[in-house]
Amino acid sequence: MTESGKPILYSYFRSSCSWRVRIALALKSIDYEMIPINLIKDGGQQFSEEFQALNPMKQVPALKIDGITICQSLAIIEYLEETRPTPRLLPQDPKKRALVRMISDLIASGIQPLQNLSVLNQVGQENQLTWAQKVITSGFNALEQILRSTAGKYCVGDEVSMADLCLVPQVANAERFKVDFTPYPTISHINKTLLALEAFQVSHPCRQPDTPPELRA
Numbered sequence: 001m002t003e004s005g006k007p008i009l010y011s012y013f014r015s016s017c018s019w020r021v022r023i024a025l026a027l028k029s030i031d032y033e034m035i036p037i038n039l040i041k042d043g044g045q046q047f048s049e050e051f052q053a054l055n056p057m058k059q060v061p062a063l064k065i066d067g068i069t070i071c072q073s074l075a076i077i078e079y080l081e082e083t084r085p086t087p088r089l090l091p092q093d094p095k096k097r098a099l100v101r102m103i104s105d106l107i108a109s110g111i112q113p114l115q116n117l118s119v120l121n122q123v124g125q126e127n128q129l130t131w132a133q134k135v136i137t138s139g140f141n142a143l144e145q146i147l148r149s150t151a152g153k154y155c156v157g158d159e160v161s162m163a164d165l166c167l168v169p170q171v172a173n174a175e176r177f178k179v180d181f182t183p184y185p186t187i188s189h190i191n192k193t194l195l196a197l198e199a200f201q202v203s204h205p206c207r208q209p210d211t212p213p214e215l216r217a
Helices: 014-025 049-054 071-085 095-112 116-121 125-150 161-178 185-195 198-202
Strands: 008-011 034-035 062-065 068-071
Touching: 008 014, 014 071, 014 161, 014 198, 034 068, 049 062, 068 071, 071 095, 071 161, 095 125, 116 125, 125 185, 125 198, 161 185, 185 198
Parallel strands: 008 034
Antiparallel strands: 008 062, 062 068
């Protein structure tokens, strides 16, 4: 926490995991300070000794709040939900809550890590696009099927939930890797509806303090 008592978010404008947390902070109207960690510059600022002391996994996001440092975006969102429950991001109904967690995990564990920067660096420059498209398509095939039965206006019913916070950044990644959205009308429709909400706009990668001028909107 800063002297002003504000939480500090270590973030990278393009990091989809950081974006999830930025949406949660915006929805819950939590004022915070941001420290950008550039994942490309200087060989990756996440590898600095200083940052590694904060997060031994050398990844963003990390949030300093209430005297502790939390890493892993879903753990951060769950903590915010438990300490600052309004507006809620996990439904009261245990069955719906399970669906929200299921969809969040599907994206956060089953899609995003497989197309993450560290993995793309391993597959080689010439294979990156094909690899990313393959893993995202595989995940989206499952996600589209699930959302057809769980969705209302948003991923689970008509309330914004943690699942939506995972969906929008993953769709942005998919667009960056030129994934064909024709087979995913449900994903596309929910994403479009969510992007109209203020919390998703202010947290958007094109509007961050560390967004490069050419990518700003």
